Amino acid sequence: MSESALLTDLYELTMLQAYHDEGMNDSAVFELFVRALPPQRRFLMLAGIEQVLDYLENLRFTTAELDWLRATGRFRPAFLDALRDFRFTGEVHAMREGTVFFGDEPVLRIEAPIGEAQFVESRLINLVNYCSLVATKAARCVLAAPRSLLVDFGLRRAHAGEAGLLAARASFLAGFAGSATVLAGQRFGVPVFGTMAHSYIEAHELETDAFEQFSLSQPGNVTLLIDTYDTEAAAAKVVALAPSLQARGVNLVSVRLDSGDLADHARRVRAILDAGGLANVRIFASGNLDEYRIAALLAAGAPIDGFGVGTQLTTSADAPALDSAYKLQVYAGRARRKRSEGKATWPGAKQVWRSVDVEGRLTRDLVALADEPAPVGAWVPLLRPVMHAGKRLVPPEPLTALRTHAATELARLPAALRELDPGVGSDIYPVSISDGLQALALQLDRSTH
């Protein structure tokens, strides 16, 4: 599904045909950026670049797809013949996944013959927008609970299958311990976690039998769900069962709470487990959690060691979309600028520079033209070449390396950006536009079309 070249908007194909007809094949620069942060976010974390590079490297039309396009009657034979050899042959610059970014900062810059650079728009936004939404939401959970075990439980409420899969990757990258989604283990090496469902308990006549049988079936790493009927009564059953389980080699790791007042239940269950000699059994909680509820539980001193975060993570429910765009900045060597009301863009091929203080904390960013000289001082360029002539320059980075980078990024966030409360990122973190870029924009505004 995700690999089909037809997973695009019709206008990408009709524009491609028009460019083909017109013989317009000069090089274009497009950039992908987010216009402004949602008010619920103080920073964004980039993810999805590996998926973008996979897409670009493998983009082609199959015979079946070309046949279907022909049958629609919308396209001329000469164009369809040309589509048979259509490949992405361009250059790509990107920020590294896990990097923190802000409004108006290009995270991806594509340079290719205009038809190619245009065509990939829909899928590139589709991937980067969603993966970055989830990485950002996950990063906020990590900031709320830096010492807790955080696990993605959100496949079922993610918006269809690919979202569930990519959310597992993005949240692990951002600092989660892993995901319940098995396919993310196979595809990306994300550590996979799981417990049991209420139905398993209910299918047994006695709750304690369910606990025992489940434990014996996977003795290496057992988490028991204890809220199906009466949470504290179930905790007492776990205590009663534990010696016989341990004698049979069961490693009872944790119990899971999924309903009711989680802080209150956690305290009562902790006391029951501790009194029963199970001080080493941890408490794991789930049930419509997000960074706000996790922070509140921890602030209230709830003895909870880990959290399963589901719907709120994989739908980024309080900010389910970014104002992401992919815009033409240069064509045939000349900078271009969209001037639509409220949607004007900064023209030209750009670089994003970041300045950090002596302790490594982010202090400010500068968006400049790519061919402007480097700003004076300790600035680091964030856009790096990652693809040449349609091929990756280096193999994909291990996900664990990107995860380490994301952790470093979070550690370098200034205090104001670490707050969970709504705040407009651009008000909190300074992103400047270079003199060269401002001059170019003014110059283009004086032109007529």
Next chain:
Amino acid sequence: MSESALLTDLYELTMLQAYHDEGMNDSAVFELFVRALPPQRRFLMLAGIEQVLDYLENLRFTTAELDWLRATGRFRPAFLDALRDFRFTGEVHAMREGTVFFGDEPVLRIEAPIGEAQFVESRLINLVNYCSLVATKAARCVLAAPRSLLVDFGLRRAHAGEAGLLAARASFLAGFAGSATVLAGQRFGVPVFGTMAHSYIEAHELETDAFEQFSLSQPGNVTLLIDTYDTEAAAAKVVALAPSLQARGVNLVSVRLDSGDLADHARRVRAILDAGGLANVRIFASGNLDEYRIAALLAAGAPIDGFGVGTQLTTSADAPALDSAYKLQVYAGRARRKRSEGKATWPGAKQVWRSVDVEGRLTRDLVALADEPAPVGAWVPLLRPVMHAGKRLVPPEPLTALRTHAATELARLPAALRELDPGVGSDIYPVSISDGLQALALQLDRSTH
């Protein structure tokens, strides 16, 4: 991707292994339902059932998947051997796609050996939850603009690729005219629509050249985007260009507005087009639209003939998740009930009955046990058998037939449910629980576990 048996939660596999170890293979009934409507919704519209049936018919583990599971070390050889022949062999009842439904009403009922019925949980919720979210959001847009051309523009901001694809199907089913997503045309026969991007205009030195070249490239059905620089100036260029285009066989269908005050621009552009002899050229608008903004534009008398609805549709942004659940209701012939605080379920295999008035309008629903006698009066059962022994009972219905059904459902909505404003569905529309079901729940609450 969507077809992988590993697109599931780990606990589905660990529970399956436990059931295998225990020899628990009796028949179970699970039901999929939404606990309560989001406050932003007065009804829900069902979609995704065809995808569910596809999944159930084709579910199997590949050798590569089994090898990977073996390599994790979590599963025993005898279980993995059994997984090789794992198939879904059960019975399925479902409401018809396009049907309006409410909280606590099962939309899907699965009866199969417990391992099979349990295993499919994650993907079934994943599909029905998202497709129904989008069908519902689209239905609300249709209620807001029943005579407008509505097109799904939301692939790029959908949560990854499968969401974009399924959103196109669900919104067409609910009454949209079609989608910009090409793959939805190929896979589902959804009519595909498209215009042009700002970048296409910007790549040409003169806006009027872009209009001309684009029109000549696809003369059959042209929509020109006119807000790149100055909307009214562009409308005048369209007027100036029209005679020469028409002389060359171009069918100029519409112009598209994508920024600024859409109502104001639409009025000015309408006047320019009318004065220029282009009264038959329609105005199409896009730009962060949803049912509320569309209703406001039409209420203000904006002369807009069609709307592209993107992000708000494919993310269902004001209600990005449903409180959907898939729960065990019967095992080995005995009804089961989850009693977790705030999450208790109605036990037993159920049927949903609907009563309509003499004009065909929905009046009330009744949730009853499947084996209770039909209620007295003009009640219609909504759950119908669709799969037997793991095979569809009838071929998939044409999407256009489901779309007609959805339109009938919307026409039958009582006035209170047609309102767009937030309102709790269960307060507005009466859904009763049968005496038999209430008695069963009470009886189970007296049992101990």
